Amino acid sequence: MTDDPDRPLALITGASRGIGAAVARTLADDHDLLLGGRDPQALVALAGELPSATPWPVDLTDDAAVAQAVRGLDRLDVLVHCAGVGLLGTVAETPAATWRHQFEVNVVAVAELTRLLLPALRAARGRVVLLNSGAGHAARAGWASYAASKFALRAFADALRAEEGGNGVRVTSVHPGRTDTDMQREVVRQESGEYRPERYLRVESVAAAVALAVRASADAEVVEVVVRPATA
Ligand SMILES: NC(=O)c1ccc[n+]([C@@H]2O[C@H](COP(=O)([O-])OP(=O)(O)OC[C@H]3O[C@@H](n4cnc5c(N)ncnc54)[C@H](OP(=O)(O)O)[C@@H]3O)[C@@H](O)[C@H]2O)c1
Numbered sequence: 001m002t003d004d005p006d007r008p009l010a011l012i013t014g015a016s017r018g019i020g021a022a023v024a025r026t027l028a029d030d031h032d033l034l035l036g037g038r039d040p041q042a043l044v045a046l047a048g049e050l051p052s053a054t055p056w057p058v059d060l061t062d063d064a065a066v067a068q069a070v071r072g073l074d075r076l077d078v079l080v081h082c083a084g085v086g087l088l089g090t091v092a093e094t095p096a097a098t099w100r101h102q103f104e105v106n107v108v109a110v111a112e113l114t115r116l117l118l119p120a121l122r123a124a125r126g127r128v129v130l131l132n133s134g135a136g137h138a139a140r141a142g143w144a145s146y147a148a149s150k151f152a153l154r155a156f157a158d159a160l161r162a163e164e165g166g167n168g169v170r171v172t173s174v175h176p177g178r179t180d181t182d183m184q185r186e187v188v189r190q191e192s193g194e195y196r197p198e199r200y201l202r203v204e205s206v207a208a209a210v211a212l213a214v215r216a217s218a219d220a221e222v223v224e225v226v227v228r229p230a231t232a
Contacts, residue, residue: 001032001054008077008124009034010214013060013113016042018181019131020082022203026211027078028052036060036083060109067116076120078214080129081110086183088190091144099145106149111156118164125168129213130157131206132173134228142191161223170221172213176206177228201229 009032014020016037024033024046033053035043043055058069060083085105087098114121114128121128135143136150154173161171178184179201188195206227213222 002052004032007032007052009075010078010080011056011073011076011117012036012080012082014082014084014131015046018082018183019176019179019203019206020080021046022207023080023082023210024050024053026204026207027080027214031078031214060113061104063112066109066113070113070116070120073117073120075123076117077124077126078129079114079117079121079126080131080210080214081113082131083109084131084183086146086187088142088146088187089144090142094145099148102145102149103152106146107152107156110153114160118169121169122164122167125170125218127170127172127214127216128157128160129172129174129210131210132157132175134175134177134226136173136175137226161221165221170213170216172222173224174206174209174213175224175226176201176209179203179206199229201227 010027011034012020012024013036015024015035016039024035027033028050034056035046035053036056037043038059040055040057043057047053047055058065060066085102087102130153132153133150135147136154139147157171157173180197181203184200185195209225209227216222
């Protein structure tokens with residue numbers, strides 16, 4: 001963390017790897033950063049590369065730990081929700097525990113962290129960016145619980161935008177297509193497909209879409225960004 005009081009502060013969940021780590025690298029030039037995730041070693045390693053960053057390790061499904069972790073955060077310019085899980089399965093084969101866990105991480109934890117940080121976001125007239133998915137617009141066979149969680153996340157973002165716009169809080173949903181991360185590797189494994197990284201978005205390309213929303217001028221709110229892998 002720098003000691004420049006004029007530098008904006010951004011909290012990025014899911015920053016220990018994948019899209020969240022790329023968002024951290026992209027915003028590090030002009031933001032102080034809090035790096036969210038559960039893996040403290042990965043967070044310390046990334047913070048070592050980025051002098052403006054501080055690890056913020058917390059399991060987002062642990063309400064008490066989250067309440068403790070936000071204590072003292074009175075002003076927050078940017079909140080980027082990158083943490084998420086991607087659990088596939090047909091309706092016939094998806095048990096209640098999978099539905100609960102997917103909604104717990106992808107929706108409930110996002111709502112609770114946002115709620116706790118709203119006073120700090122209002123104080124800064126801050127921006128909230130939510131990593132959604134192509135699955136937040138269209139549900140395919142085998143994707144019911146993941147897509148339902150992302151539809152719910154889009155609804156959450158739309159309601160938050162309507163409620164908090166008057167308080168100066170700007171809200172963006174970013175909908176990437178398949179992106180080359182651990183999550184995508186696991187998704188392709190569950191689909192019994194072949195992992196072809198050259199067919200997927202690079203994490204830096206998704207981070208650029210997040211940065212577009214974060215760095216928009218004060219008169220502008222980027223409502224939704226859809227990013228898909230370009231076809232050859
Ligand atoms: N990859 C894609 O193709 C793709 C496409 C569209 C949308 N998305 C969305 O983009 C976001 C990031 O995906 P990704 O591919 O970067 O995923 P990833 O590589 O699997 O990383 C997931 C991140 O979420 C964190 N996380 C998971 N559960 C958590 C919990 N209970 N508490 C705190 N942190 C938790 C992980 O932290 P630890 O590692 O420290 O546990 C990790 O940093 C997700 O919302 C995903 O749905 C991804």
